[in-house]
Amino acid sequence: MRGGLAIALLIAVTGLAAAVPALGPAVPWMRGAGAVFGWWTVAGMIATALAMRVLEPPRDNRVGTLSPVLGGVLSAALVCWRPTVMGAVFAVLPLAVSAHLRLSHALRRALADVPFELWEAAWLLGATRMQAVVHVAVPAARNLRPRLMRAGAECLVGLALALFALGWTA
Amino acid sequence: MNALGIEARELKVRWRGRLVLGPLDLDIGAGERVSLHGAAGSGKSALFQALVRRDAYDRDLRVRGSLRLGSMDVLGERRLSHLRQRVGLVPPFPTMLPGTVYDNVAFAPRMRGVEDRGALDALVEQALRTAALWTQVRDRLDAPATEFSVGEQQRIAMARAMAQQPGVLLLDQPFALLDDATARLLEATLYELPDTTVVLATPDERRASRFSPRVIELGGQQKVAHG
Numbered sequence: 001m002r003g004g005l006a007i008a009l010l011i012a013v014t015g016l017a018a019a020v021p022a023l024g025p026a027v028p029w030m031r032g033a034g035a036v037f038g039w040w041t042v043a044g045m046i047a048t049a050l051a052m053r054v055l056e057p058p059r060d061n062r063v064g065t066l067s068p069v070l071g072g073v074l075s076a077a078l079v080c081w082r083p084t085v086m087g088a089v090f091a092v093l094p095l096a097v098s099a100h101l102r103l104s105h106a107l108r109r110a111l112a113d114v115p116f117e118l119w120e121a122a123w124l125l126g127a128t129r130m131q132a133v134v135h136v137a138v139p140a141a142r143n144l145r146p147r148l149m150r151a152g153a154e155c156l157v158g159l160a161l162a163l164f165a166l167g168w169t170a
Numbered sequence: 171m172n173a174l175g176i177e178a179r180e181l182k183v184r185w186r187g188r189l190v191l192g193p194l195d196l197d198i199g200a201g202e203r204v205s206l207h208g209a210a211g212s213g214k215s216a217l218f219q220a221l222v223r224r225d226a227y228d229r230d231l232r233v234r235g236s237l238r239l240g241s242m243d244v245l246g247e248r249r250l251s252h253l254r255q256r257v258g259l260v261p262p263f264p265t266m267l268p269g270t271v272y273d274n275v276a277f278a279p280r281m282r283g284v285e286d287r288g289a290l291d292a293l294v295e296q297a298l299r300t301a302a303l304w305t306q307v308r309d310r311l312d313a314p315a316t317e318f319s320v321g322e323q324q325r326i327a328m329a330r331a332m333a334q335q336p337g338v339l340l341l342d343q344p345f346a347l348l349d350d351a352t353a354r355l356l357e358a359t360l361y362e363l364p365d366t367t368v369v370l371a372t373p374d375e376r377r378a379s380r381f382s383p384r385v386i387e388l389g390g391q392q393k394v395a396h397g
Contacts, residue, residue, distance in 0.1 A: 121265040124222055125278040125334060126255030135277070139268040 068151075071098025072158025076165030095162050099155040106151035110144040111137045172365045173201040174240035174256060174337030176221070181235035183216040191216040193235065196386070198369065200240065200337075203361050205378035206371040208388035214371035217388070218340045222259050223250050240337060255282060258336030258366075262343040264327035266315040271298075271307050274315045274326055278334035297333035300363065301325040302355050321347050328356070338367045345377070357381050 071094040078091035114137045122132035138144060175198055182192035191213030198204050206214045221244060225231040237244040239256065247253045255278065267274050275294045276284075284290055294311070298304040303325045307318075315326055324347045331339060341360065345353035360368055361381060370381045378385045 117265040118267065120227070121267055122277075123227070123251070124254055124259050125281065125330065126251050127277075127281045128251045131251075131281050135281070136267055 068095060068099040068102050068155040068158035069161070070158075071095040072161030074098075075158070075162040079162065079165040079169055091162065091165075095158050099158060102151045102154055103148065106147040107144070110141045110147045113143060114140045172335065172337050173367045174242075175200040175202075175238075175367065176338065176369070177236075177238040178217075179236040181217075181220065181233070181237055183213065183220050184232040184234075185216070186230045187232075191220075191388070194388075198367060198386075201365065201367055202384065203368045203382040204370070205382045205385045206369060206388055207373070207375055207378035207385050208371075209373055212373075212389040214373075214388055215342055218259060218342050218369075218371065220244070221338070221340060222254055222257050223247070226250055251281075255334065256337040258331035258334045258339040260324075260328050260331045260339070260341050260344040262346050264320070264323040264347075266323055266326065269315065270312045271315050271318070271326055272311040275329045275333050277330060293333045293335075294329075297329035298326075300332050300359055301329035302352060302359065303329060321349070321352070324348060325352075325356075332363070336366060338369065339363065341368065341370045343372055344370075345372075353377075354380075 074094035075091045078094070111133065118136050118140050119132055122136040123129075127135065176196065177198075178194050178196040180192070181194040181196070183190050190211070194213070194217070196217075206217070208214050219225070219228075219231060220233045220237055221239065223233075223244065225233050233245060235245075239253070242253060242256070244253065267277055272294055275297050276290045279290055279293050284293070295304060295308075298307060303322065306322065307313075307326075315323065318326065324344065328341075328344060339360070345356065348356070357370075357377070357380065360370070370378070372378050372381075
């Protein structure tokens with residue numbers, strides 16, 4: 001799990017580095033280098049995203065586990081395919097949806113580890129479901145932070161991919 | 171008036187398909203003190219679980235019939251948090267919420283929207299006094315509730331239920347973890363609890379009759395609870 005995340009982060013950082021010359025319009029050779037390097041980066045990211053899916057399958061098969069890295073790849077592909085304003089608007093969707101699903105999935109899994117007795121105690125004291133989440137489950141969910149950080153890191157990788165594609169096509 | 175009466179008609183509670191209570195007809199007046207007596211498995215806890223609508227989150231539990239709490243139709247109530255704010259339940263074993271003693275006792279009032287610190291302080295102190303715990307914890311209100319002994323946690327759970335200011339307080343064998351002297355002290359204090367209907371479930375016949383002159387016997391498949 002950590003290995004896959006480290007590889008994805010490494011490639012994302014490389015992708016951002018490649019995106020910088022692509023974003024900088026002043027130096028043509030840097031733009032060219034960025035473009036060439038960028039394609040390899042995109043290819044590497046796709047491979048990594050697929051590898052993460054294959055090597056690290058989610059514990060269940062719900063759509064909610066769609067990785068934002070994959071969402072970022074799709075967003076990047078859409079940007080490259082239709083480098084227009086409307087294209088960019090539509091391209092945000094895969095990333096946004098996958099990030100939302102990934103974060104909410106991480107939250108659900110962390111909250112699922114909270115002992116049921118705590119939920120019950122909160123409900124029996126008159127708390128609503130949302131009050132029980134905010135006042136009882138979140139403080140009691142010890143692994144909430146690492147789960148959310150991992151999901152957040154994946155979202156950042158996806159965002160880096162999409163930004164790179166946007167910068168490269170701009 | 172805050173206290174609520176309980177009225178059950180043809181009440182049946184099933185757990186995993188097995189009838190664990192009823193059919194039961196029962197009337198408890200608002201503000202009354204009542205003991206529910208019966209052996210293990212006689213349906214004392216099942217009645218309490220029906221009153222707090224445990225069936226809403228426990229699919230193994232099925233409740234049928236008519237059950238009223240004051241003017242509220244318990245089984246037809248959709249706003250379950252509203253219902254549970256009126257019913258305080260002290261289970262046999264305490265579950266402490268994350269946070270301090272103060273957080274635990276002030277939990278229900280906060281969920282009801284009480285935010286004034288002075289009002290919360292007064293509620294917490296009153297509840298802890300009633301639970302015979304104030305002198306032990308007055309200087310440790312900011313300590314995590316889980317750091318206390320199980321017996322103290324049970325009294326924190328009692329204080330928490332009382333701070334809820336419920337119309338009905340259901341005590342499901344709450345003294346199992348307490349020494350006899352403390353249990354007797356609490357029985358007397360709970361009996362005097364103002365403006366609240368108090369129902370004590372216990373398998374101990376002496377405790378049942380000591381707590382209240384009205385003892386309702388549960389057991390077997392009976393039509394009417396006697397008492």
